[in-house]
Amino acid sequence: QNIGLAIAACFVVVLIFIAHPTTAILVTLAVALVLVDILGVCTWWDVSLNGVSVVNLTLAIGLSVDYSAHIAHAFMHKHGTRNERVTLALSEMGVSVINGGASTFLAVVVLAASNSYIFTVFFKVFFLSVVFGLAHGLVFLPVVLSIIGPDAHEDFTPQEEEEENAAVTTAKSDAEMARVRPATSTAT
Secondary structure, X not given: OHHHHHHHHHHHHHHHHHOOHHHHHHHHHHHHHHHHHHHHHHHHOOOOOOHHHHHHHHHHHHHHHHHHHHHHHHHHOOOOOHHHHHHHHHHHHHHHXXXXXXXXXXXXXXXXXXXXXXXXXXXXXXXXXXXXXXXXXXXXXXXXXXXXXXXXXXXOOHHHHHHHHHHHHHHHHHHHHHHHOXXXXXXX
């Protein structure tokens, strides 16, 4: 029941922030598949369903939604063909998603050698959440979006996207010029 409620809450929140029902369903599907994968490996890893594992599985839902939601959000704000939009979304958010997964892995890897049941289960579930979350967010979801992904949000036109990219490029150029240009002295 807790896991079902967490997945339902995940869908509602993703629907609010991504603002497209098809994309919200695809993200929720990716999160549900991560959970199925975690449950399968936990069975193989001799982690039984009890209070500790269910709490960790519920937390894993909240963690794994991050990997897919960022890619889907970037996809919805790009224009072009589905394949072009997926490529742009991955090039924009892919490294950040990988960095998030790597930092989470580094945070829990210290628990791998623990003798405590609670910490061992915590490590196993979160390790699997990172591995399967990254796999579904960076491989499964982009493939599905390239096949059946919805059209981009209409409130963000390609011209506005170009203007935003130009503003970011100009700001970066100005920052680089200020850094490279030696400070001039006005003292006489």
